[in-house]
Amino acid sequence: MSPAERALRPLTVLFAPESAYGPTNNCVGIGDVLRRRGHRVVFAAETSWKGRLAPLGFEEELVDLAPPPAQPQDAGQFWKDFVRDTAPEFRKPTIEQLDTWIKPVWEELISGARYCEPRLKEIIDQVRPDVIVEDNVVCFPALTTAGVPFVRIVSCNPLEMKGEHVPPPFSGYPTGDRSGWEEFRAAYDRTHRSLWSDFNAWVTEQGARPLPDLEFIHEGDLNLYVYPEAADYTDARPLGPAWHRLDSSVRETRERFAPPPGPAGGGALIYFSLGSLGSADLDLMRRVIASLARTPHRYIVSKGPLHEEIELPPNMWGEEFLPQPRILPLVDLVITHGGNNTTTEALHFGKPMILLPLFWDQHDNAQRMAELGYGVRLDPYRFTDAQLHGAIDRLLGDTALRRALTEVGETIRARNGLHEAADLIERAATG
Template structure:
């Protein structure tokens, strides 16, 4: 496809969580190396994290600034820690006690930063705007330049009558419960959606689609491998393009710690930057894994100082995940979209312990596609977790199929495909 004739100014607006931000960092890195100016309108706690990567930072506060500077993404880490008891509930009950409060926080942030977003757009004068979030920021859609939406959550976010409702974790092959879940989502969210939609149009943006908190873009990208996608049951329009993966390129190196050499399989365990804030759950999983003969690399997360590791494990607060995944035999994950798609990118089977949002949908999809095992993170037993590890490690046919799937995914090069499509959208 080749690049455009002139350098572009690309404005990225990612959600503050690590998954969407890292996705934008990966795509933005390709665009920057092609000679484009890349600006991040990220949340203020990312200050100083993006300029070393070659990007401009023009950051926004989503609420009145705290008295003390915060770590990147700190708000959502604290939110998860404080609301972790909700994750023990069935997904239909989480709609009112967890999903709705998350939407309320996201909407509050969008309202708060709208004037600042307009200032940034006036100052930066982008040729194209790319948003990786789940909520509308009207300024991004009213700037008079192409608007690109990235979906880096499970693609059930693009709803359809023949696919399960998002956030449910319900199976694709059994429709019982779908209507009840959708009705409860409508009951718990319609007033919130209506109020937000009124505000969005007051800012000059077009009306939101029914019960949606964000518009489609002029170009829409979503991150999910074809082999796990839902498009056979819910085809998408011509503005939608799938990226089979979006794995950022990094200069970080990783050498296996000396203490982890030896017998047993090598397994990666991560509940993500948010899920690992549930320290009690981290300790419970680690205690169970300590009773196996395997070796573990553990992403300890923001409360790493509160997590002790036994001799068969090594870990740190932050790890170069995309350098580690090629080395391991199995991934134990919360089912976040980044980790799920990256594990498939490298052809690794998964045990999924979903906590919230689309993690239930990813866990269910991996289980029904045969790529992994879904377990309840709060109710699994040693026997079930250890049995799943043994079964996945011993399934040579699955490992062969995943190796082939990973080769296909990597060959499709989602990172550069996304950069090509954004260039094309910007130059019309």
Template sequence: MTERRLTVLFVPESAYGPTNNCVGIGDVLRRRGHRVVFAAEASWKGKLTALGFEEDLVELAPPSEGEQDAGQFWKDFIRDTAPEFRKPTIEQLETWIKPVWEELIAGVKYCEPQLRQIIERVQPDVIVEDNVVCFPALLTAGKPFVRIMSCNPLELRRGDVPPVFSGYPAADRSGWAEFREAYDRSHRALWEEFNAWVVEQGAQALPVLDFIHEAGTNLYVYPEAADYERALGPAWHRLDSSVRETDEKFVLPEELRDGDGALIYFSLGSLGSADVELMRRVVGVLSGTPHRYIVSKGPLHEEIELSPNMWGAEFLPQTSILPVVDLVITHGGNNTTTEALHFGKPMVLLPLFWDQYDNAQRMDELGFGVRLDTYRFTDGELTGTVERLLADHTLWKRLADVGAEIRRRDGLRRAADLIEGAASSTT
């Protein structure tokens, strides 16, 4: 812990997962007396100052008319492209994964001048990015740079691991080469163009087919108990979890307090819940079970009607809810996956896009949860999986031990220590 008051500039991706991760770490740094500034996307206006941070926000595209909800662009993008999620992952490379990279790159190029101005105004001692794409301004500022990889452990393409975005098993290599070749075909031209632009801005060339550099200090959010067998290297530092402490306290609603059955949390994330048809399907199946459900309804909450054994809202304090539930039904986003492990909860996983296939597969093959086919599961498969996991007391004990060890390692404060160390190493 440094005695010098630092100015820390966080640049998170405009989605709840990376932003909440940075909020958790930033809150520790703020309470240690450091100045914490967020160069988040403009739709987060006011939401970060409410937590005690400074905001110096960026536009990733020409401003829209009227006020937008936080991360609204990606919510709309997910809603409009949801039919793509029904395809095998190898078919999504051209029609979904590549368009996401294109949107991310367009945002990088649009905000590059803004970021340079923000850095000039803020004068940070250290810059922290939690994203999957390179912002050259952050690398050419002459400041210590810390990268957080909080999205998907397979982004770190090191060791004998399945291809990122594939959702393929670690024990079956039969499709790996075909998937990697398809990724190369669909993405190489885009990568070459972006890499040339990055170099033009004064940054180093990107690693081949990667859209972001490794930094001198890299924070890697994934529990060792769930990770793949591989060496991280001296520049990589594991955070077994990064669970924010800024969520409000959760009080179980009266209508769920005295009910029978288990207490289950259902969330497809702020983006996945924009698929209203899928939300309604899951809610409908679960309505016939004897259990109680807390439902994160998401941005289109008014279109989702819950049954009497359920309670929910648009936004919920997830990290305050997870400790009190018995089971988690999730899309498999990295934040929810690692937070469920942090609190020792079994999972039913319904992956939709990006990192979720890989996390769902990993939880399934390790026995920490069950991956279902998100758009083809039968009613009996979902309800039967819920009952089986609730009855597996051996798994409950195993996950309780895993969670206790993750919490003991305290990734949140380890991250703050490493960021302080990165800033101090150049002074």
């Protein structure tokens, strides 16, 4: 069978996303394009996502990452609880978070990978995929030893692909000042070397190839990462031919959204979200909302999992979940935690940002947007009203920035990252 003939046959594509909204929504967007092309799309989804993917036209194969809880959980509930309980760590400098937050996250991810390995092998035997697509940061050996092409998606900041001439991931350090880079890298090595060594030994015991030094996941036969060219680091850290950038990966949501009759007042319309995980820090949500209430603007607020405990003032409207891709084109400014999905989606629609980073790659995204002039980075726990309100006024009043971001957004949208990803996955499976 020729490559052209193979390209015409329906494929079975198995997606294995991390149990969080960002990676899952990314895979949903790409998977929907493949599904509409006639391919069979199956999700190996963590059990709390039961019933959420099938209505979108996908098959669900559920995976437990730990012994099942006594009561059913909401989608991604484990990580929401984890963030809520460890939120005090976010107040520390990033180098101090390495031992007290970054390492515990890796430990939880590794524990999940070890626990679900037998179940993933069962799913692969049952589904018999033509290609496997993982959007996660940790290796699941079953996904790489199935004898079919393995596609890795990086939906975090691309500093995840390390390089000598770019800042270390998780640091939030500037690209133009290398003074702290080596200290941070040494601290990462010191805090993570033993954990990586033990995990690498287990990965090879499962029949997978050894992991690269201090990396918790392999490269794939095909590697996709989501970040606009306008913000990328490729001038300082070129990537090999197996790597392909998607300028964005904004799902084509079916959800409708019309601006509510409120919120009251005039001024600009601003979107505020700390993501499904960051919004679990209730004290922080209330602090930001109280400060924004003292401005003349109107706000749409993504309230998150603790929505019932968040009261909004008259100049705000919000709900637990909001169709973010429908809202961003309508607003003038985005206030975000700096998660990769929201950061790249804001650029996709040409919107300036105020970034309040909490953990993981959010510090890197906040720093990158600030140093490129696309946004303002503020400390979420130490900003003053004057700083937040001043950033809002400056970004809203910067007409040159708004014109530049409009052009950036037009370029990103024209490149159609979702369809490019689907093309590349088809090619990997049939080439």
